[in-house]
Amino acid sequence: MTLTLPAGTQYAVESRDPGYEGCLRSASFACEGKILDLREAAGSGLINVPSPTRQFGWYPGTDAPTCLGPTSDPGTASQATGSTVLDHGFAPVGPKKAEYARFTETCQNSAQNNQVRMWWLPQSKILIVEHAATPDRDAAFDRMLTSATFG
Template structure:
């Protein structure tokens, strides 16, 4: 089992992200408590996702969440902060406010052309998927840019890329998509991309508005 990791790396202080991310979930939804240290992360229950049409605000951006998902403001376990969670996928992707962390030099700035360019941590990323939650996912061994350019996020243009990710466990090999807004310092990542998840993320990002 791979050691649980946060996006800031083991040597960094996790609250730098959680304090910087002025995010909000829908009213009445609370992030589940973190499991005990000797327990595996609990999967979301069928009652966990938000109702359709729910929104989340991350930094200056507000989006309509994909049907059946919830945005996790606070981590229920290291590695879950900023996750889009559903009944079947504990971390479909992440939306992170990197303004404070980037300003303090605590992260590697995302890049559509850099190996692991979608990952702002300083450690090795994990291969997240429906059956490989943070904490049980194998480490990534490679990341190849398949396509890159610019893509819309609401009225803005983001630096965009799709990566082929290889993993210590070949069964977890997948594709990852990223959108990076360098002025707003907001990073969006889609883990283990499929055509259905691509459509869900594209729809969410088309709904984005900025304050």
């Protein structure tokens, strides 16, 4: 999959620090979202397969997710204590349709409570997550996903 990233955003292919692989970084946010290729991991049974209808459905890890936001990057975020599906269905990622959901996330540190959006392409095994969703960030992610091409 190829995307046009939002201006000022970089994709972290690899990282020395756990939790930063696949992050979309900007000057003001260490991990605005993630784009993860889960082909190998999904076949191994070592992850939770993403789901738009289960609690923490955006999180493929088997431990508890953390509440990422502009002031709470993967190294400092508090643990998520709950999530509720606000909306789910299908949404475009370039020419494909992804399983989509918006969740509200509650955190040990309530100041980090936020909303998370996810797109899961089950055939391609690609997971896209937007952390701490806001209207501006939503628009930037939507534009980015419209640009997706596959080949």
